Amino acid sequence: MALPTINPTTTNAWRKLQAHFKTIEHVHLKTLFSQHENRANDMTINWEDFYLDYSKHRVSEETMTLLLELADEVGLKSAMNKYFEGDIINQTEGREVLHTALRNPKNAVVNVQGQNVMEDIYAVKAKINEFSNQVINGHLKGYTHQSFTDVVNIGIGGSDLGPAMVVEALGYYKNQLQTHFVSNVDGDHVHEVLKTLNPETTLFVIVSKTFTTQETLSNATTIRHWFLKHAPKSAVSKHFVAVSTNIEKVKAFGIDENNIFPMWNWVGGRFSLWSAVGLSISLAVGFENFNLLLQGAHKMDEHFKTEDFDKNIPVITALLSVWYNNFFHSESEAVIPYSQYLNQFATYLQQGIMESNGKSIDRNGDKINYQTGTIIWGEPGTNAQHAFFQLIHQGTKLIPAEFIGFAKSLHGDQDHQDKLMSNFFAQTEALMNGKTKQEVIDELKAQGLSESDIATLTPFKIFDGNKPTTTLLIDKLTPESLGKLIAMYEHRIFVQGIVWNIFSYDQFGVELGKQLANTILEELQNENVINNHDGSTSNLIKYYKSQR
Ligand code: F6P
Numbered sequence: 001m002a003l004p005t006i007n008p009t010t011t012n013a014w015r016k017l018q019a020h021f022k023t024i025e026h027v028h029l030k031t032l033f034s035q036h037e038n039r040a041n042d043m044t045i046n047w048e049d050f051y052l053d054y055s056k057h058r059v060s061e062e063t064m065t066l067l068l069e070l071a072d073e074v075g076l077k078s079a080m081n082k083y084f085e086g087d088i089i090n091q092t093e094g095r096e097v098l099h100t101a102l103r104n105p106k107n108a109v110v111n112v113q114g115q116n117v118m119e120d121i122y123a124v125k126a127k128i129n130e131f132s133n134q135v136i137n138g139h140l141k142g143y144t145h146q147s148f149t150d151v152v153n154i155g156i157g158g159s160d161l162g163p164a165m166v167v168e169a170l171g172y173y174k175n176q177l178q179t180h181f182v183s184n185v186d187g188d189h190v191h192e193v194l195k196t197l198n199p200e201t202t203l204f205v206i207v208s209k210t211f212t213t214q215e216t217l218s219n220a221t222t223i224r225h226w227f228l229k230h231a232p233k234s235a236v237s238k239h240f241v242a243v244s245t246n247i248e249k250v251k252a253f254g255i256d257e258n259n260i261f262p263m264w265n266w267v268g269g270r271f272s273l274w275s276a277v278g279l280s281i282s283l284a285v286g287f288e289n290f291n292l293l294l295q296g297a298h299k300m301d302e303h304f305k306t307e308d309f310d311k312n313i314p315v316i317t318a319l320l321s322v323w324y325n326n327f328f329h330s331e332s333e334a335v336i337p338y339s340q341y342l343n344q345f346a347t348y349l350q351q352g353i354m355e356s357n358g359k360s361i362d363r364n365g366d367k368i369n370y371q372t373g374t375i376i377w378g379e380p381g382t383n384a385q386h387a388f389f390q391l392i393h394q395g396t397k398l399i400p401a402e403f404i405g406f407a408k409s410l411h412g413d414q415d416h417q418d419k420l421m422s423n424f425f426a427q428t429e430a431l432m433n434g435k436t437k438q439e440v441i442d443e444l445k446a447q448g449l450s451e452s453d454i455a456t457l458t459p460f461k462i463f464d465g466n467k468p469t470t471t472l473l474i475d476k477l478t479p480e481s482l483g484k485l486i487a488m489y490e491h492r493i494f495v496q497g498i499v500w501n502i503f504s505y506d507q508f509g510v511e512l513g514k515q516l517a518n519t520i521l522e523e524l525q526n527e528n529v530i531n532n533h534d535g536s537t538s539n540l541i542k543y544y545k546s547q548r
Contacts, residue, residue, distance in 0.1 A: 003082060003089055004075035005363040008326075008499050009370050013070035020066055021327045028466045029056060029432045036061065045311050047303055049475035050484065052313055056432045057320055057400070057468045058328070067319035068309050070499065076315070079498045084305060086112055090268070090505035091363075097505050098264075099271035099490065100301045103294040103483070112266055124262060124276050129287040131241075131261075132279070135203060136175055136286060143235030144200045149178060152193065153280040154223065155207030156183040156215040157351060158269030159243070162486075163207070163280045165348035166273060166293065169341045169482055172410040173285045181280075182223070185215040190222050199230040199239070205280050206242040209269050211249035214514070220253065243276040268505050270351045271490055289479040296483025304491045314491035317402075317470060321492070322499050324400045324468070325374050332375035334392065334401040336384050338424045339477055342404070346378035349489055356493045358509060359502040372500045378402075382423045393431065393463055400468045403428055404485070408476040427469075434465020 008014050033039055033055070043055035043064075059067075082089050086096045101110040102121055109116050134140035138147030153163055160183040167179050180197075182190045204223055208216040220240075227239060241259040242250045250260050261276035273281065274294055282290035300314075309315045324330040335346050357373035379387060381403070392399050405424040409417040440461040444454045474481050497504030523529045523541060533541065 002087075002091060003079050003363060003498065005501060006074045007362065007364075007501055008070065008074055011070060011073040013066055013073050017063075017066045017070065017323075017327060020062060024058065024060060024063060025328075027058070027060075029058060029468070030465070032058070032060060045313055045316065047307075047311075047313060048299065048484070049481055050313065051471075051473040052317070053471040053473070054316060054320060056428055057323075057470065058466065059320070059323065063323065064310070064316075064319075067323060068315075070322070071309055071315060071319060071495070074499050074501070076309075076495060076498050080305065080494075083494055084301075086110055086266070090503065092503050092506045092508070095505070096266040097268060097271075098266040099268065099274055100298075102267065102274035103298040103301065103487075105298070112264075117264070117266075120262075120264070125291075127261060128276055128279055128282050128290070132282040132287045132290075135283055136177065141238070142200050142202075143231050143238050146201050148203045149176075149201040150180065150197055151177050151203045151205060151280055151283050152180045152182060152197070152223070153205050153207060154182050154216055154219050155205075155243075155277070156213060157355075158272050159207035159209060159213075159216065159277055161344070161348045161351050162270070162273030163278055165342075165344040166278070166281045166482065166486075167284045168344050169339075169477065170281070170285045170289065170293075170479055171341055172477070173289050173479065175284065175286060177283055179280055179284045182219050183215065185218050187222070190219045194223065194226055199227050202239065203283075204240045205283075206240065206250075206253075206255070207244075207277050207279070208242075209245050209263060209267075209272065209277075211242070211244045211246035211253070214517075217253075224254070241279070243279055269507075270355055273486075285479065292479035293483040296478075296480035296485075297487035298483075299480075300484040300487035300491070304487075314488050315495055317488070318492040318495035318499070320400070320470070321374055321496060324398070325371050328398055329371065330374075330398050330400055332377060332397075332399055334384075334388075334399050335376060335378035336381045336401055336403050336427075337378070338381040338403065338405040338420055340380050341410075341477055343380055345380075345404075346376065349376050349378075352489060353493055355507045355510070356504040357497050357500065357502060359500075359504075362501040363503060364501075368500070368502070370500075372502055374496075381427065382420065385423065385427065389427070392467060398467070400470070401431070402470045402472065404472045404474070406474050406477050406481075410477060424471075428471055430463065430465075431467035431469050432465055434463035434467075435461065437462055 040055045045052040083097060084100055086098050088094055089097050096112055098110060101117055104110065104118060106118060106122050108118055110118055135148050141147055160181055164181040180193050182193050206216065206220045236254060237256040237259060240255055242255045243261045243263060244250050245263050245265055247260055251257060261279055263272060263275045263277060267275050274297060278290055304312060304314045321333060335349060337345050353376045354373055359372055360368050362368050392401060403424060405421060437458060440458050441454055444457060493504055519531055523531055
């Protein structure tokens with residue numbers, strides 16, 4: 001039943017990888033290309049509308065063989081079966097991990113405690129479909145009988161980042177509804193959003209799996225007060241809906257039972273955009289597009305489940321990440337989508353990747369003595385090039401970077417698209433090849449610089465290259481391809497968690513700060529309460545109280 005508990009560093013493959021690493025550590029990518037004639041083709045996976053090129057990685061065929069051996073030795077295949085079949089792989093919370101079931105076809109069978117959950121999933125999908133259609137076509141009206149113009153998603157973490165990222169990513173497919181996201185407990189966030197809204201034509205979607213989250217409940221309460229300044233109490237049921245597992249708490253908040261879109265404990269917050277948490281996506285782009293997103297994710301699920309590991313996109317990319325994290329000791333990885341629509345993609349991935357795999361206790365309950373969770377960050381290209389690429393090209397840190405691009409643009413401006421994509425290709429080429437001392441000297445000579453100027457400037461203009469990149473070229477940004485892309489990262493998170501022997505689906509690390517904030521809030525709002533803190537925290541609280 002339980003996941004394997006193999007310390008990866010005790011496997012044969014790990015030992016072989018360590019020895020192998022010493023032989024390849026300083027080998028330049030240019031050499032790897034010269035040693036392997038068909039490298040660019042051999043290290044490419046062409047699947048559906050995805051073209052994944054990992055040949056610009058500091059790996060040889062032997063590296064890949066050993067990484068695949070590692071995947072076998074840690075029991076990846078049997079762990080995958082447990083993941084898809086609904087075993088309780090979130091052992092520390094006693095839960096199944098079944099976001100994949102949300103994108104299954106209707107006739108699939110997925111049992112949770114002996115019950116097939118597909119019927120419930122499709123009942124909620126039908127409710128999302130019906131509700132989205134009614135709002136979009138204007139049949140559902142607010143308390144003054146006007147159609148809705150604006151939708152506000154109130155949620156945080158997984159109840160915000162997924163929908164917010166997808167709504168922006170699918171901006172091209174959006175309908176007339178304006179979509180807003182309120183997440184931060186910073187009151188300036190909610191008030192800034194509210195000042196643009198008309199209560200008569202705004203629909204509020206409160207999204208909280210637990211319905212206990214301070215930020216979401218505070219924002220929802222503030223919004224309801226604002227709403228009731230304009231509207232009668234009876235109007236609340238027309239303007240507020242909720243997505244949650246906690247039906248009782250939602251009802252206690254004053255939301256009509258009919259206005260609740262249920263979700264389930266077997267869907268983790270950061271993997272929940274496929275559930276009713278995606279209601280604002282369905283409202284923004286229509287249910288058909290929401291469904292295409294789910295279908296794309298399902299295709300990736302099938303690819304992951306059935307493809308041999310050596311041609312399996314989530315498996316290969318996860319193992320490459322392990323290679324850099326644990327052998328090169330890279331501190332972070334960058335994700336650079338060459339699409340402005342994917343502006344929030346890295347932010348979204350940060351929760352998925354870092355909340356899942358930022359763990360230091362293994363599945364035996366023991367402290368880990370190797371590196372786990374990667375730090376992920378990024379911004380769309382070409383903006384990123386003008387911000388932090390200097391450090392990737394010439395800094396001291398090794399930062400594997402993933403380039404995601406689309407062959408076709410959505411608005412069809414070919415001139416812009418070619419400029420964008422020329423940068424996309426040029427960057428990975430430059431990162432790999434760099435610029436040699438001789439090339440720099442020749443270039444400066446051609447510019448007519450003096451011998452002494454050339455000597456002074458040359459060291460600064462050399463690029464070592466040998467910076468690893470993945471290139472993922474996708475045909476076009478569509479709901480379906482976006483679904484595939486997100487699911488690819490979800491499965492990668494799973495694979496890395498299995499290799500690192502950690503539990504990827506809990507998030508106890510976010511609890512302590514929440515607990516302490518509650519204690520401090522009591523002090524901030526009640527003069528008579530003074531709790532014990534360290535000197536620094538006490539001073540800061542005192543100073544804040546004197547200044548606010
Ligand atoms: O940040 C911790 C966390 O529990 C996330 O995992 C989750 O996505 C977020 O808070 C929001 O939780 P909820 O949907 O229960 O409000």
